[in-house]
Every structure is written in structure tokens, then in C-alpha cells.
Amino acid sequence: AEILVQIWYMQDAAGTVTIDTEEADVVHQTIHGQDVMIVSKVYTDQNYQIVWVDEIQQYMVDLIGRDVALDDLLPIAEAMLHG
Numbered sequence: 853a854e855i856l857v858q859i860w861y862m863q864d865a866a867g868t869v870t871i872d873t874e875e876a877d878v879v880h881q882t883i884h885g886q887d888v889m890i891v892s893k894v895y896t897d898q899n900y901q902i903v904w905v906d907e908i909q910q911y912m913v914d915l916i917g918r919d920v921a922l923d924d925l926l927p928i929a930e931a932m933l934h935g
Contacts, residue, residue, distance in 0.1 A: 855925070856916040857932075863910040871903055871914070883926075884933040892922070902929045 860869055876893035883904075891901040897919040905912045913932065917925040 853920045854916075854918040855920055855928070856914075856918075858914040858916070860912045860914075861910065862905075862912060869912060869914075871901060883930055886933050888929065888933075890922070900925055902926070904929075904933070 871889070871891060872893065873891055876891050879890045879892075881888060881890065886904050886906070888902055888904040891899075891903065893899050893901075900917045900920065900922045902915040902925055903913065915925060915929050915932070
């Protein structure tokens with residue numbers, strides 16, 4: 853099992869970030885007032901991604917759980933968004 857946090861700072865940056873949603877379950881919800889996208893996809897194991905963009909501070913967060921339950925990832929996202 854593995855949990856990764858990737859943060860991209862977008863201020864004065866050019867480029868794109870791609871989230872693999874092909875053949876994945878995608879759910880949009882709100883956590884602490886922030887819109888997030890939850891992507892569930894099976895590669896060799898179950899993977900979840902919780903992704904959000906903070907347009908005011910200009911960064912994007914990609915919280916990834918590989919072979920980690922969504923119920924274990926959500927509290928991490930909630931803590932990151934609450935703090």
C-alpha cells in the first residue's frame with residue numbers, strides 16, 4: 853500500500869496536468885467548501901485519487917492511494933483542506 857501527495861504550483865506556469873479517468877469511476881463532491889474529484893481505477897490493484905485545484909492560491913493537489921481504501925484517504929484530504 854502507498855499514499856502519495858503531489859502538489860503543482862500553477863502561478864506563472866504554462867502546461868497541463870492530466871488525470872487518467874479513462875475506464876474509471878469519477879465522483880465530484882465538496883469537502884470543506886472545496887470541489888474535489890475522486891477517481892477510482894483498477895490497474896494491478898485498486899487506486900484512488902482525490903484531486904482539487906485552489907484557484908486563489910494557484911495550486912493543484914493530487915492525493916493518490918495505491919491499494920489504500922478510499923475511507924483511509926478521505927480523512928487525509930479533509931485534514932489538508934481544513935488546515
